[in-house]
Amino acid sequence: MSTRTAAPTSPVTISTRVDKVGRRPKVMRGIRAFAVIVITIIALLPVVWMIMTSLKSPSDVVAVPPKIIFKPSIESFIFLVTERVQFASPQEAAEYKARDDLKWYEEKVAQRGQKITRVGDFPKQLRNSFIIAGTSTIFSVLFGVLSAYAFSRFKIPGEGDLLFFILSTRMLPPVAVTIPIFLMYRELGLDNTYFGLILLYTTFNLSFSVWLLKGFIDEIPKEYEEAALVDGYTRLQAFRKVVLPQAVTGIAATTVFCFIFAWNEYAFAAMLTSDATRTAPPSIPSIQGVGRIEWETIAAASLVFLIPVVIVTFALRKHLLRGVTFGAIRKG
Amino acid sequence: MATIELVNVEKKFGASFAVKPMNMTIYNGEFVVLLGPSGCGKTTTLRMISGLEAVTDGQILFDGKEVTWLHPSDRDIAFVFQFFALYSHMTARENIAFPLQAQGESKENIRKRVEEVAKMLRIEHLLSARPGGLSGGDQQRVALARALVRRPAAFLMDEPLGALDAEFRESMRAEIKRLHIEQNATTVYVTHDQIEAMAMGDRVVVMSAAVVQQNGTPAEVYHDPANLFVAKFIGSPGMNLIRGHYADGKVALPGDSYYAVPTDWQAAIHEVIGRAGDVILGFRPEAAHISENGPIATTVYTSDLHGSYTMLHLELNRDTIVDVRAGRGTSYPIGTPARFDLDPAMVRFFDPKTEAAIHKGGNQ
Numbered sequence: 001m002s003t004r005t006a007a008p009t010s011p012v013t014i015s016t017r018v019d020k021v022g023r024r025p026k027v028m029r030g031i032r033a034f035a036v037i038v039i040t041i042i043a044l045l046p047v048v049w050m051i052m053t054s055l056k057s058p059s060d061v062v063a064v065p066p067k068i069i070f071k072p073s074i075e076s077f078i079f080l081v082t083e084r085v086q087f088a089s090p091q092e093a094a095e096y097k098a099r100d101d102l103k104w105y106e107e108k109v110a111q112r113g114q115k116i117t118r119v120g121d122f123p124k125q126l127r128n129s130f131i132i133a134g135t136s137t138i139f140s141v142l143f144g145v146l147s148a149y150a151f152s153r154f155k156i157p158g159e160g161d162l163l164f165f166i167l168s169t170r171m172l173p174p175v176a177v178t179i180p181i182f183l184m185y186r187e188l189g190l191d192n193t194y195f196g197l198i199l200l201y202t203t204f205n206l207s208f209s210v211w212l213l214k215g216f217i218d219e220i221p222k223e224y225e226e227a228a229l230v231d232g233y234t235r236l237q238a239f240r241k242v243v244l245p246q247a248v249t250g251i252a253a254t255t256v257f258c259f260i261f262a263w264n265e266y267a268f269a270a271m272l273t274s275d276a277t278r279t280a281p282p283s284i285p286s287i288q289g290v291g292r293i294e295w296e297t298i299a300a301a302s303l304v305f306l307i308p309v310v311i312v313t314f315a316l317r318k319h320l321l322r323g324v325t326f327g328a329i330r331k332g
Numbered sequence: 333m334a335t336i337e338l339v340n341v342e343k344k345f346g347a348s349f350a351v352k353p354m355n356m357t358i359y360n361g362e363f364v365v366l367l368g369p370s371g372c373g374k375t376t377t378l379r380m381i382s383g384l385e386a387v388t389d390g391q392i393l394f395d396g397k398e399v400t401w402l403h404p405s406d407r408d409i410a411f412v413f414q415f416f417a418l419y420s421h422m423t424a425r426e427n428i429a430f431p432l433q434a435q436g437e438s439k440e441n442i443r444k445r446v447e448e449v450a451k452m453l454r455i456e457h458l459l460s461a462r463p464g465g466l467s468g469g470d471q472q473r474v475a476l477a478r479a480l481v482r483r484p485a486a487f488l489m490d491e492p493l494g495a496l497d498a499e500f501r502e503s504m505r506a507e508i509k510r511l512h513i514e515q516n517a518t519t520v521y522v523t524h525d526q527i528e529a530m531a532m533g534d535r536v537v538v539m540s541a542a543v544v545q546q547n548g549t550p551a552e553v554y555h556d557p558a559n560l561f562v563a564k565f566i567g568s569p570g571m572n573l574i575r576g577h578y579a580d581g582k583v584a585l586p587g588d589s590y591y592a593v594p595t596d597w598q599a600a601i602h603e604v605i606g607r608a609g610d611v612i613l614g615f616r617p618e619a620a621h622i623s624e625n626g627p628i629a630t631t632v633y634t635s636d637l638h639g640s641y642t643m644l645h646l647e648l649n650r651d652t653i654v655d656v657r658a659g660r661g662t663s664y665p666i667g668t669p670a671r672f673d674l675d676p677a678m679v680r681f682f683d684p685k686t687e688a689a690i691h692k693g694g695n696q
Binding site for chain 1: 382383403404407409415417419420421430431434478482488
């Protein structure tokens, strides 16, 4: 079989082209499925453990060996949203329990020898997180899409240098600048304000958002806007009616990433906020139990904290799947 | 519909010209094709007419009114793009209605006009589909409908058939031509496909290297090319161009053949190159006919059967091969000698120094 012939000497009946070879054998697919299942378990285990812990009663939480099967309870969530004190004496406890105007959750807490004094800080902290992460995400994406469009479509003097400068703000871990930022913020009176953290998170996210969105907008053929321009629209109208709907995938992906960063940020939130503006991340590890460390309350807080990210990601998942593979899609 | 005038219009990118100063008038209702290889400046010219690209100098007039610095949306033109530029987030109907919405037309009016134009292009049944689900031909029909619906002063088309399959291209070519005739719409059409240009244009403007090489009817650019570039670029294959030495009314060709120049050409040749000198003989493949007594001796290099005719590639010598059209009846085995003669009405001559055509009626 060493000789090469210029042309087939007999009719071609068997093709050796790889794309015509049959599907992979079943064994391979089995191995793949197994690997996927293992990775899924490893990824989900901590979350499952957290959900289980949050549903355990105080005694089940510390049981050794850990209980896999237990009687679920929602005490931890009551603990999470309340501030409580221990009864000073058995007498006070008996009196308190004897009252007939107790709500169901007050009774549940009373059974643990505690009395609810007021609503806890966590709901407020969660609200702060929403305000700060939400607003900064909106700003990051809004400014990001505008400047990405400008970088993508117009000839800007020093464009490459500007883009590099924007990227360079991410070359340093943000924590490295905590001290200067802390001092600056204190001088400017921006510490412990919503505006301060929104500004900070927007700044951190903007470089990322500009770069990511520029990639997406580059993929949109400029003929789309040109068609709108000759059809009688101004550039701004063309941007709104043509570019934005086409860039929705990129905007969704960028929104999720920016939101996750701002929502999860810990170090600056811990340093620059206190009571009034404190966000959820720094407050979760500092949840004070009454008389002990309330692991189930911490787990419940983490679970509640996780839910918005899951919702945002889930709502935008269709765009995300296309978004993270954007480099592979040809324009046109 | 409008008459479009370009007066010394030029486009520079940095120091290099994308389009050297050009003058051109596209008359009301005319179908003008800008033809040339890629990078010759034809698309830039079209974009300058549309206003999507700013001129670096010169003026553009629509019906005598200066529009050089008007925004594209104020020029009342429609542009058809090679890749359709249909908005994938809108249905075909919304796409077609888009330009009318910009003009603030009433909903009722928009619906009526969209349906009218859809009927004309036979795409009524596709109006609720999204562009992603349509074939290339149907997408381009929707794009044409979007251009037509506004009844603009001029249509500008940038290789509108370039992205289509060969079968669609032929039928769309006929459709566009028919539309043009029915609408009597001033149209500027850019293409690199010379067959398309010849088939569609009232006038063909051949461009190369940022310069207009020739501006004429399809017959003119085909039969009387202004220079070697046009001669070679138009036609498939292009014109045969053989360099030879002219003296005493004869051209000495490679391979020791002599071609007797028709007497009516001799004066013009004398005027340009003198009594003797190098000249380029040009002829189309169909201007030659094989004959035993033909003055030009060759051997068959190879031959292709094209169905209705045979294209022979004949070797004058090792460096010179010409394409000659012959009937399909006879077979021409490789290596056999063949002689051919030329139709005296269809030979052309070029000056090798300037590459320009020599004109029988006198040269400036």
